Amino acid sequence: MKIKRILKWSTCAILVVLILAFLVGFVAYWRSTNECDRNTGTPANPMKAIVHCEYGTPDVLKLEDVEKPVPNDNQLLVRVRAASVNPLDLTIRGPWLIRPILGMRKPKDTRLGVDYAGIVEAVGKNPAAGGQFKPGDEVFGGKNGALADYVCVLADRSVALKPANMTFEQAAAVPVAAITALQGLRDKGKIQPGQKVLINGASGGVGTFAVQIAKSFGTEVTGVCSTRNLDMVRSIGADHVIDYTKEDFTKTDQRYDLIFDLVGNHSFSERRRILNPNGICVMAGIGGAGWHDGIGMRLLGELNAYVASRFVHEKFITYIARLNKADLIILGDLMQTGKVTPVIDRRYKLSEVPAALRYLEEGHARGKVVITVERDNKT
Ligand SMILES: NC(=O)c1ccc[n+]([C@@H]2O[C@H](COP(=O)([O-])OP(=O)(O)OC[C@H]3O[C@@H](n4cnc5c(N)ncnc54)[C@H](OP(=O)(O)O)[C@@H]3O)[C@@H](O)[C@H]2O)c1
Numbered sequence: 001m002k003i004k005r006i007l008k009w010s011t012c013a014i015l016v017v018l019i020l021a022f023l024v025g026f027v028a029y030w031r032s033t034n035e036c037d038r039n040t041g042t043p044a045n046p047m048k049a050i051v052h053c054e055y056g057t058p059d060v061l062k063l064e065d066v067e068k069p070v071p072n073d074n075q076l077l078v079r080v081r082a083a084s085v086n087p088l089d090l091t092i093r094g095p096w097l098i099r100p101i102l103g104m105r106k107p108k109d110t111r112l113g114v115d116y117a118g119i120v121e122a123v124g125k126n127p128a129a130g131g132q133f134k135p136g137d138e139v140f141g142g143k144n145g146a147l148a149d150y151v152c153v154l155a156d157r158s159v160a161l162k163p164a165n166m167t168f169e170q171a172a173a174v175p176v177a178a179i180t181a182l183q184g185l186r187d188k189g190k191i192q193p194g195q196k197v198l199i200n201g202a203s204g205g206v207g208t209f210a211v212q213i214a215k216s217f218g219t220e221v222t223g224v225c226s227t228r229n230l231d232m233v234r235s236i237g238a239d240h241v242i243d244y245t246k247e248d249f250t251k252t253d254q255r256y257d258l259i260f261d262l263v264g265n266h267s268f269s270e271r272r273r274i275l276n277p278n279g280i281c282v283m284a285g286i287g288g289a290g291w292h293d294g295i296g297m298r299l300l301g302e303l304n305a306y307v308a309s310r311f312v313h314e315k316f317i318t319y320i321a322r323l324n325k326a327d328l329i330i331l332g333d334l335m336q337t338g339k340v341t342p343v344i345d346r347r348y349k350l351s352e353v354p355a356a357l358r359y360l361e362e363g364h365a366r367g368k369v370v371i372t373v374e375r376d377n378k379t
Helices: 002-031 087-093 096-102 127-132 168-172 175-188 205-216 227-235 268-273 295-311 325-336 350-361 373-378
Strands: 046-051 062-067 075-085 115-123 138-142 150-154 159-161 196-200 220-225 240-243 256-261 275-283 315-318 344-349 368-372
Touching: 046 350, 062 350, 075 168, 075 350, 075 373, 087 350, 115 150, 115 168, 115 175, 138 168, 138 175, 138 325, 159 325, 168 344, 168 368, 175 205, 175 256, 175 275, 175 325, 196 205, 205 220, 205 227, 205 325, 205 368, 220 227, 227 240, 268 275, 268 295, 268 315, 275 295, 295 315, 344 350, 350 368
Parallel strands: 196 220, 196 256, 220 240, 256 275, 275 315, 344 368
Antiparallel strands: 046 062, 075 115, 075 150, 075 368, 115 138, 138 159
16 A cells, blocks of 8 residues: 555656746756847957857858957957868757757857967956966967957956967867877876777877877877878878778787777777776767767767776776866977877868868868968958
């Protein structure tokens, strides 16, 4: 009797929670709005920026006039000379899993892009801001809405001086991709000199940085890529390359101390088999490169690997990279000393961002896809 009553009340409670969740979701969905619904006037001090009012394919992106930002006391106004795109920007499609964060019906943030490199045009009044930077300084960093003529950035956050030997395009290729590689290998993978490291997805935006950063730590690097990229991955320092169209890297006799996986197309047991005892697999790829139907299954596979690895000696770790000034400075030094050189695949103008994202969606970029903002301004 007692069990029956408990079951009855639990069912009722679950039903109430489900109905409430549905109602909250319904209200959140219809209340979800963004500045496109509010802004009707023409900007007083306009600049060009990539804007998306709706979720959808890259076709929803428009190059529009928006208000030029004004820096507060702690900010720098940076004139963007180059930017770059990342798989992160493909969230314009509005995957349902993250809509509670992005906005249920429409994107809360209508601006796009993170990586930029440019010239400081104005510095906030706070001495802390002015102490580090002055107008005319060439900088690079990460800031939401970077696909624009200007960004305002907090001087003490993710912004650093651009190495003199790097172009704006090269520097703009760095922030998200190189920090993902650095934090994955150093902080999550605990990379050590002399280790054997395998990088799956070595030819992409993150992978080309990962190969060079892993080499800078004095490791023996194996890069996994397709036939057309073998020479490029070798040329940036990989000691060995595996052509994934001809050979399955999980079926060889090689063992690795660290796997840096940007693709996530192998199971927990397949990857564990090629790890040395106590080895680490850093699952950096969130669903693998490009936009494809298998993203959900890959994410589930990585979740499964994470849980399964709790019961074995080998570690399977996932993470979200965090942009910060200290790591930008480290990457700046690596570029200054020639240990890391960004690999740039294609260049697009600001007005061509939809085409750039369509290319990224294919999942076969060779290094980074860069947006040149300056050229647009001249035209
Ligand atoms: N954890 C984080 O914080 C974080 C941060 C940034 C990015 N990511 C994730 O990391 C992944 C890679 O990002 P990315 O910027 O490097 O993307 P990307 O530049 O679009 O990567 C494209 C590369 O992936 C390669 N690739 C595709 N299928 C492959 C396969 N089966 N085996 C090996 N390589 C394959 C392609 O080589 P081929 O043309 O030769 O096939 C291409 O060079 C994405 O899933 C992204 O979401 C995670």
